[in-house]
Amino acid sequence: MKPLVYYPDDRLVVPAEPVERIDTATGELARQMIATMQDNRGIGLAGPQVGVMERLFVVRVPEDEPRVFINPLITAVSPDTGRYEEGCLSIPGVYADVTRPREITVEAWDEKGNHFSLAAEGLLARVILHEYDHLEGRLFIDHLSVRKRERLLRAYHKPDGEE
Ligand code: NI
Numbered sequence: 001m002k003p004l005v006y007y008p009d010d011r012l013v014v015p016a017e018p019v020e021r022i023d024t025a026t027g028e029l030a031r032q033m034i035a036t037m038q039d040n041r042g043i044g045l046a047g048p049q050v051g052v053m054e055r056l057f058v059v060r061v062p063e064d065e066p067r068v069f070i071n072p073l074i075t076a077v078s079p080d081t082g083r084y085e086e087g088c089l090s091i092p093g094v095y096a097d098v099t100r101p102r103e104i105t106v107e108a109w110d111e112k113g114n115h116f117s118l119a120a121e122g123l124l125a126r127v128i129l130h131e132y133d134h135l136e137g138r139l140f141i142d143h144l145s146v147r148k149r150e151r152l153l154r155a156y157h158k159p160d161g162e163e
Pocket residue numbers: 087088089090130134
């Protein structure tokens with residue numbers, strides 16, 4: 001388990017650095033991130049959300065196993081888009097519809113150092129794009145209009161005990 005970084009925090013708005021080497025420490029980090037994601041009932045978690053400013057994230061959508069993406073690249077997105085309600089473990093209690101491509105192709109390395117290419121659609125594609133955004137210092141609320149974002153954040157408070 002790793003402590004979560006909550007909005008607002010500078011670590012959530014700057015791009016993360018490439019993972020230089022995939023070794024046993026990377027595998028342990030991925031394992032801890034999966035545990036942290038599941039313990040918080042999330043379906044995705046990116047490095048910066050646990051204060052690790054490196055380009056990796058973990059995803060687990062219902063009926064699927066946990067997946068680890070290291071140094072991911074989104075290599076294709078479909079022209080057709082969908083709207084669906086999103087939330088984020090770093091902005092608890094805030095939810096909003098976000099428009100994203102329905103289908104994507106992503107290339108990445110897993111925690112064992114294997115390169116892979118994955119075609120994803122629906123919720124899996126959406127979560128991958130949401131987590132990829134975190135690596136670029138983008139949050140799902142950045143996809144909203146300024147007015148909508150401000151209205152949502154007016155009711156938001158950082159969880160108790162967090163600075
Ligand atoms: Ni998020």
